[in-house]
Amino acid sequence: xxxxxxxxxxxxxxxxxxxxxxxxxxxxxxxYTLIVFLLGSVMLFAGAVRKTAVDVLTxxxxxxxxxxxxxxxxxxxxxxxxPIQKIRGVRTVRPRLWGYHFHPASGANYTxxxxxxxxxxxxxxxxxxxxxxxxxxxxxxxxxxVGFDGRAHLLKIVxxxxxxxxxxxxxxxxxxxxxxxxxxxxxxxxxxxxxxxxRNPRECATIAEKVVRLFPETRPIxxxxxxxxxxxxxxxxxxxxxxxLAGSVLAFFIFAWDRAxxxxxxxxxxxxxxxxxxxxxxxxxxxxxxxxxxVSLTAFFLGxxxxxxxxxxxxxxxxxxxxxxxxxxxxxxHLYPDPNPYEIGALFFxxxxxxxxxxxxxxxxxxxxxxxxxxx
Amino acid sequence: xxxxxxxxxxxxxxxxxxxxxxxxxxxxxxxxxxxxxQQQIMNARRLVGRLGLTDLCLFTEARYTRHWSQADLHAPxxxxxxxxPHFPSESHVRPPIHLKTVSRHEVDSTAxxxx
Numbered sequence: 012x013x014x015x016x017x018x019x020x021x022x023x024x025x026x027x028x029x030x031x032x033x034x035x036x037x038x039x040x041x042x043y044t045l046i047v048f049l050l051g052s053v054m055l056f057a058g059a060v061r062k063t064a065v066d067v068l069t070x071x072x073x074x075x076x077x078x079x080x081x082x083x084x085x086x087x088x089x090x091x092x093x094p095i096q097k098i099r100g101v102r103t104v105r106p107r108l109w110g111y112h113f114h115p116a117s118g119a120n121y122t123x124x125x126x127x128x129x130x131x132x133x134x135x136x137x138x139x140x141x142x143x144x145x146x147x148x149x150x151x152x153x154x155x156x157v158g159f160d161g162r163a164h165l166l167k168i169v170x171x172x173x174x175x176x177x178x179x180x181x182x183x184x185x186x187x188x189x190x191x192x193x194x195x196x197x198x199x200x201x202x203x204x205x206x207x208x209x210r211n212p213r214e215c216a217t218i219a220e221k222v223v224r225l226f227p228e229t230r231p232i233x234x235x236x237x238x239x240x241x242x243x244x245x246x247x248x249x250x251x252x253x254x255x256l257a258g259s260v261l262a263f264f265i266f267a268w269d270r271a272x273x274x275x276x277x278x279x280x281x282x283x284x285x286x287x288x289x290x291x292x293x294x295x296x297x298x299x300x301x302x303x304x305x306v307s308l309t310a311f312f313l314g315x316x317x318x319x320x321x322x323x324x325x326x327x328x329x330x331x332x333x334x335x336x337x338x339x340x341x342x343x344x345h346l347y348p349d350p351n352p353y354e355i356g357a358l359f360f361x362x363x364x365x366x367x368x369x370x371x372x373x374x375x376x377x378x379x380x381x382x383x384x385x386x387x
Numbered sequence: 388x389x390x391x392x393x394x395x396x397x398x399x400x401x402x403x404x405x406x407x408x409x410x411x412x413x414x415x416x417x418x419x420x421x422x423x424x425q426q427q428i429m430n431a432r433r434l435v436g437r438l439g440l441t442d443l444c445l446f447t448e449a450r451y452t453r454h455w456s457q458a459d460l461h462a463p464x465x466x467x468x469x470x471x472p473h474f475p476s477e478s479h480v481r482p483p484i485h486l487k488t489v490s491r492h493e494v495d496s497t498a499x500x501x502x
Binding site: 019020022023026027030060063064065067068069070071072075079082084105106111119120121122124126127128139141162172173175176178180183184185199204221230232233236237239240241243244246247249254293305309310312313315316319320323325333334335336337338339340341342345347348350372 | 393394395396398401402405406408409412413416417420421422424426427428430431432433434435436437438439440441442443444445446447448449453454456457459461462464474475476478479480481483484485500
């Protein structure tokens with residue numbers, strides 16, 4: 012109890028000392044909070060997207076088989092289905108028909124896809140919520156598309172997908188296979204790629220090798236590889252994140268350096284007075300440790316709370332422009348918190364601990380000097 | 388008698404408030420929205436399974452960032468011979484992992500593989 016009371020006296024003294032130089036410490040607190048806010052927002056946003064991506068894509072095909080001709084993705088003949096189907100361990104092989112459509116009026120790219128069990132008729136489509144939001148000139152639930160041969164197609168929207176599945180399907184326009192071929196010109200007997208379901212996922216690599224042996228111009232892509240790819244989205248090595256991180260870390264070091272190179276004459280005078288009235292060097296170090304602790308802990312918690320509200324309650328509006336890029340169509344992100352204690356701990360130790368230490372060095376230098384010379 | 392809060396107590400209370408708010412935000416929000424979120428994830432998973440989708444609709448500006456996992460190292464250059472990567476979303480992602488690892492399913496021509 013005595014120890015706690017003593018620390019509380021130190022804390023009282025520290026807070027009074029900080030409040031005496033409000034302007035300086037408030038600006039310090041604001042900059043520090045902003046750095047934590049920015050780093051925390053990136054961390055929480057990236058963690059939530061990674062988690063959602065892996066959750067959503069878990070039910071995707073075990074393997075997709077593309078055909079590559081002259082280094083380009085080409086349409087794959089449907090005759091390839093039967094030999095692949097015969098490979099031991101393969102459950103089903105189904106052709107996927109999909110492609111892109113650029114709509115000049117809205118300036119957006121859409122993904123056209125033939126749904127395997129499409130229950131509506133020709134020239135009827137199911138669209139993602141992003142299509143309705145971005146397609147200019149939607150009249151009476153109809154989309155006007157110019158096909159590969161210049162013919163206009165009038166497609167009736169019979170269903171709109173819920174915006175809750177935007178992350179997977181915001182830009183999708185689903186239709187029957189015949190409508191797809193009619194619009195895109197993909198000939199009968201060909202598909203964009205093949206989706207392969209495999210009985211035992213552990214056999215995927217072996218089956219992929221057999222597929223390449225059968226058809227050397229193909230490229231199998233495994234679901235495990237896709238999941239690993241998305242598990243690394245927005246990791247710290249991604250370009251934009253590196254820029255953000257480098258900027259923030261640099262700002263933090265400039266700021267910590269400013270603290271480390273020395274104290275103001277007023278602060279040195281204060282240490283001199285404390286030494287003159289009988290304070291030990293260790294007391295002064297405890298005082299300065301508390302000073303760093305108060306600033307850094309306040310900034311850390313305010314920054315993290317701000318980051319949390321920014322990402323999960325406001326859907327990260329500060330990142331929206333950066334993520335949209337030139338795209339017109341952007342999904343409505345409904346992110347769900349997936350706080351990673353390891354990452355939060357790392358952020359804490361990267362921001363709070365170094366700052367605590369850098370405040371001690373100049374204080375120690377001033378405290379070990381003769382009080383009279385310090386006060387002069 | 389007026390009650391005066393010590394500065395240290397006020398700061399400690401503020402800190403405790405921040406920790407409680409953060410914990411409530413993390414767990415309370417999760418608890419409130421968990422059911423709705425799970426439902427959305429299940430809907431998205433069903434759609435992914437039914438259509439055989441491979442990618443998230445995060446970046447729609449370029450085909451190789453829209454279907455990021457399906458792209459290859461040549462994808463940015465396929466639009467025209469000097470089509471250097473120029474879409475902002477390219478700076479958010481790295482090439483798909485399978486392009487950089489050895490698991491490109493290259494065939495050992497000497498090995499015998501049963502059909």
